[in-house]
Amino acid sequence: EAAVTQSPRxxxxxxxxxxxxxxxxxxxxxxxxxYRQDTGHGLRLIHYSYGAGNLQIGDVPxxxxxxxxxxxxxxxxxxxxSPSQTSLYFCASSSGPSNExxxxxxxxKLSVL
Amino acid sequence: xxxxxxxxxRVTVSEGASLQLRCKYxxxxxxxxxxxxxxxxxGLQLLLKYxxxxxxxxxxxxxxxxxxxSNSSFHLRKASVHWSDSAVYFCAVSLYxxxxxRFGAGTKLTVKP
Numbered sequence: 001e002a003a004v005t006q007s008p009r010x011x012x013x014x015x016x017x018x019x020x021x022x023x024x025x026x027x028x029x030x031x032x033x034x035y036r037q038d039t040g041h042g043l044r045l046i047h048y049s050y051g052a053g054n055l056q057i058g059d060v061p062x063x064x065x066x067x068x069x070x071x072x073x074x075x076x077x078x079x080x081x082s083p084s085q086t087s088l089y090f091c092a093s094s095s096g097p098s099n100e101x102x103x104x105x106x107x108x109k110l111s112v113l
Numbered sequence: 114x115x116x117x118x119x120x121x122x123r124v125t126v127s128e129g130a131s132l133q134l135r136c137k138y139x140x141x142x143x144x145x146x147x148x149x150x151x152x153x154x155x156g157l158q159l160l161l162k163y164x165x166x167x168x169x170x171x172x173x174x175x176x177x178x179x180x181x182x183s184n185s186s187f188h189l190r191k192a193s194v195h196w197s198d199s200a201v202y203f204c205a206v207s208l209y210x211x212x213x214x215r216f217g218a219g220t221k222l223t224v225k226p
Binding site (some may be wrong): 004006031033035040041042043044045048054058090092097098099101102103104105106107 | 118122145147154155156157158159162164174203207208209210212213214215216217218219
């Protein structure tokens with residue numbers, strides 16, 4: 001079973017604060033994704049990556065940067081956090097594009113006060 | 114681009130009853146289709162997926178889904194639900210060309226004892 005580990009599990013910050021969410025997968029997957037989950041919207045795609053150094057823009061990228069430093073590690077950066085970014089964030093990975101299942105982490109609950 | 118709609122935000126059924134959760138997709142070509150389940154404070158787990166072949170696909174824990182090209186639908190079914198099936202269910206769609214999966218808003222299923 002693929003393992004995707006997110007840290008921290010919970011984070012509280014203030015408006016304008018700087019936040020980094022971390023994701024590590026240990027199954028040699030090339031594809032990694034960041035989603036946010038909000039009631040009424042389901043999961044919305046923020047950024048994704050096909051491999052180390054590659055970044056693709058998702059559907060709700062405003063206010064977020066991402067960096068894929070290695071095949072294992074994918075980071076989501078909020079440089080000026082706003083209350084609208086209060087959400088549950090999920091990282092996922094897959095072995096291939098499109099038709100392969102996603103393996104999800106347990107999520108990071110972020111509160112921006 | 115593709116999109117997916119889950120018209121029912123909440124569904125309540127009695128234990129032992131049959132279940133159908135609805136999913137409609139929008140795509141110019143037949144996409145890859147998935148159903149995932151999310152238990153409280155966990156990431157999503159794959160139930161089943163479809164791309165081609167028999168329109169009825171079997172998944173884990175007695176779930177199945179039926180693809181209909183004419184209706185652009187991929188409804189999830191179960192013949193007899195158990196209280197442990199209470200969870201949030203997400204339909205997802207992706208295209209074949211290295212496309213990241215997009216998710217519906219989810220349906221929260223409550224199974225009454």
